[in-house]
Amino acid sequence: MHFQIIKQIHYVMETKGTSNNPKVARKVTSALRPRRLTVQKPTNAIHDLIAGGIAGSAGIVVGHPLDSLKVRIQMDGGSIRKLLSQSSRVGSVWNGLPAPLVGAAALNSCMFLTHGFATRLWDAFFDTNNNHGVAKEAVCGGITGFVSTFIMCPTEHIKTKLQTNSNMYKNSFHAAQQIFKTHGLAGLNRGFVATAVRQTPGFCVYFSTYQRLKHTLHSHDSIQCNHLAASILAGGIAGSFSWAIVYPIDLIKSRIQALPLDCNKIDRSILSIGNKILQERGWKALYRGFGITVLRAFPVNAVILTTHSELVGWVNGCSR
Numbered sequence: 001m002h003f004q005i006i007k008q009i010h011y012v013m014e015t016k017g018t019s020n021n022p023k024v025a026r027k028v029t030s031a032l033r034p035r036r037l038t039v040q041k042p043t044n045a046i047h048d049l050i051a052g053g054i055a056g057s058a059g060i061v062v063g064h065p066l067d068s069l070k071v072r073i074q075m076d077g078g079s080i081r082k083l084l085s086q087s088s089r090v091g092s093v094w095n096g097l098p099a100p101l102v103g104a105a106a107l108n109s110c111m112f113l114t115h116g117f118a119t120r121l122w123d124a125f126f127d128t129n130n131n132h133g134v135a136k137e138a139v140c141g142g143i144t145g146f147v148s149t150f151i152m153c154p155t156e157h158i159k160t161k162l163q164t165n166s167n168m169y170k171n172s173f174h175a176a177q178q179i180f181k182t183h184g185l186a187g188l189n190r191g192f193v194a195t196a197v198r199q200t201p202g203f204c205v206y207f208s209t210y211q212r213l214k215h216t217l218h219s220h221d222s223i224q225c226n227h228l229a230a231s232i233l234a235g236g237i238a239g240s241f242s243w244a245i246v247y248p249i250d251l252i253k254s255r256i257q258a259l260p261l262d263c264n265k266i267d268r269s270i271l272s273i274g275n276k277i278l279q280e281r282g283w284k285a286l287y288r289g290f291g292i293t294v295l296r297a298f299p300v301n302a303v304i305l306t307t308h309s310e311l312v313g314w315v316n317g318c319s320r
Helices: 002-016 022-032 045-076 080-085 098-125 134-164 172-188 192-219 227-258 270-281 283-287 290-318
Strands: none
Touching: 045 098, 045 290, 098 134, 098 290, 134 172, 134 192, 134 227, 192 227, 192 270, 227 270, 227 283, 227 290, 270 283
C-alpha cells in the first residue's frame, strides 16, 4: 500500500514537472518519513510503583520551599521577600518536609499505579487506534486524581499544620499522632472534599495536557524537540496549567486545614470559607499566592513526569 502511494506521488511530480525541484522533494520526503511517536510500552504495576515513588520524592525536594511560602501567603498575605525576612519567626521553609516526602513517594506510586491501571482498562474495553486521545487521558486522569485524594489529604493537612503552626508539633509524625489521638481518622482527613474537588478535575487537565503536548513537541517538524526536552517542557506546562485552573479551591482547602481542629463543621465548609473570603477581600483574594504556585508547579511537575518517563523507559529497555 505504501509503495503504491509513493509511485502515485512520483507520477504526479513527473507530470507536473516538479520531480527535479529540491524543495518539493524535501517536502515529499518529510511527509513520507515515519514519525517517531512518544508512546511508551505499556507499564506494569511494579514499574509504576517504583518509578512513581522515586519521581514523587524528587518533585517534593525541588518544590517544598516554594510550597511553604505559598501556604503562608495564602494564610497571611504579604510578599515573598517579607516572608523570607521573617523566616526565623515563622520557621524554616523546610518545615513539614518529612510528611510530604513520605506521602509523595506513596502518592505518586499510587498515582502512576492508578493511572496505569485505568489506562490499561480503557484499552481493554475500548478498541481505539488513537493512543493520544484526550478523552482517554482526561477520564484516566480524573480517576487518578480522585484516588490520590485518600493519600494527599492527610499528608497535606499535616504539612499545612506544620507550615502555619510550627511550634505546636515537634515533627510531622508527632503532628499526625496528636491529630489522630484527639480527632481520629476524620481529623487527619480534614478538607477531604475540597482536596477531591481540586484533584479530580486538576488531574484530568494534567495528564491530558502532558500527553498531547509531549507528543506535539516531539513529533512536530518545525519544533525539533528531543524526547527529554519534550517531556520536561510538557510536564512543566501541564503542571502549571492544571494548577491555574484549580487554584481557588486549593486556597480554600488550605484555609480549611489551617483552622483549629475544634472548629465547627459549618465554619470549615467550602461554601463558608469561600463566602468569607469574597465578602472580606473580594475575588482577587482567591488567587493569593497564585504566582508562586504556578512558578513552583513548573519545575516540580517537569521533574516528576520526566523522572517517571525516563525510569520506565530505562526499565523497559533493560527488560528487552
